[in-house]
Amino acid sequence: MKIIAGNSNLPLARAIAGYLELPLTDASVRRFADEEVFVEIHENVRGEDVFVVQSTSYPTNDNLMELLIITDALRRASAKRITAVMPYFGYARQDRKPLPRTPISAKLVANLITTAGADRVLAVDLHAGQIQGFFDIPTDNLFAAPTMAADILARNGGGELMVVSPDVGGVVRARALAKRLNNAPLAIVDKRRDKPGQSEVMNIIGDVKGRTCIMIDDIIDSGGTLCNAAQALMDAGAASVTAYISHGVLSGAAVERVTNSALKELVITDSILPTDATRDSDRIRILSIAPLIGEAMRRIADESSVSSLFD
Ligand code: R5P
DSSP states (O other): EEEEEOSHHHHHHHHHHHHOOOOOEEEEEEEETTEEEEEEEEEOOTOEEEEEEOOSSHHHHHHHHHHHHHHHHHHHHHEEEEEESSSTTTTTOOOOSSSSOOOOOOHHHHHHHHHHEEEEEEEESSGGGGGGOSSSSOOEEOOSHHHHHHHHHSSSSSSOOOEEEGGGOOOOHHHHHHTTTTTTOEEEEEEOSSSSSSEEEEEEEEOOOOOEEEEEEEEEESHHHHHHHHHHHHHTOOOOEEEEEEOOOTTTTTTHHHSSOOOOOOEEEEEEEEHHHHHHTTTTTOOOHHHHHHHHHHHHTTTTTTTGGGG
């Protein structure tokens, strides 16, 4: 098996390669003067089982283009099988038509990756599980929950934990984490706007008084969802609120918003390369999912079970 990295998250690609005790394949992924992406693979890959590690995070379109062009280069170099390893799958939130005459960009991106020549996809905490069905090639969706649960249990031994979903859409994800935390109770933040023009009201379903709340979500982008939910939980009497989020998109002033929020701590994974501001924040901690992704890659290469990683 061979591992090739795009430029989106080289530290993660190196950590995965370290876990697998393999070198990264010698390749250059660079730009021409006009910013076109150019890829050159400096090793023979004919007949190889190749994994391309590339998150389609910011700058999303550049990173997506790198993934497509690396895949095309591998296909034309006769790689036996190409797996697109996407720790973060950008465009995933555009998975349906919210309004008339809008695109389903997640499906378009899935088509692009398949057309470029990928034979498989390996992703982590897809925004919606159904996105697997947008690909007509085998797609594994890994979960960061076991890594998060181990960290939560190590830090909150006997605490009165309560798992909280910051919106109604995240209940399945929250329930899965609660199960791993010795069946901790569940609460839900229900955001409602009764009439257009009125401000949103946060209702908490569940009694969070005195509880150590663990909020879970797939993405933190602007930080609005999470910081507002954290404030609502503290107002309802929670002892503390810590958030565990798979993908730290953290656009714009998100790090500042988190720093000034009611959150005790934000824990994200390294699916997206952290910015300096994220790395420097004493309110944000990063858990590595390199071992999880590396182990899944090993199992794909060995043709053994990936789902048993989550038993
Ligand atoms: C939405 O469905 C997602 O699960 C996240 O809750 C959302 O993307 C977070 O975005 P923001 O941080 O901008 O509120």
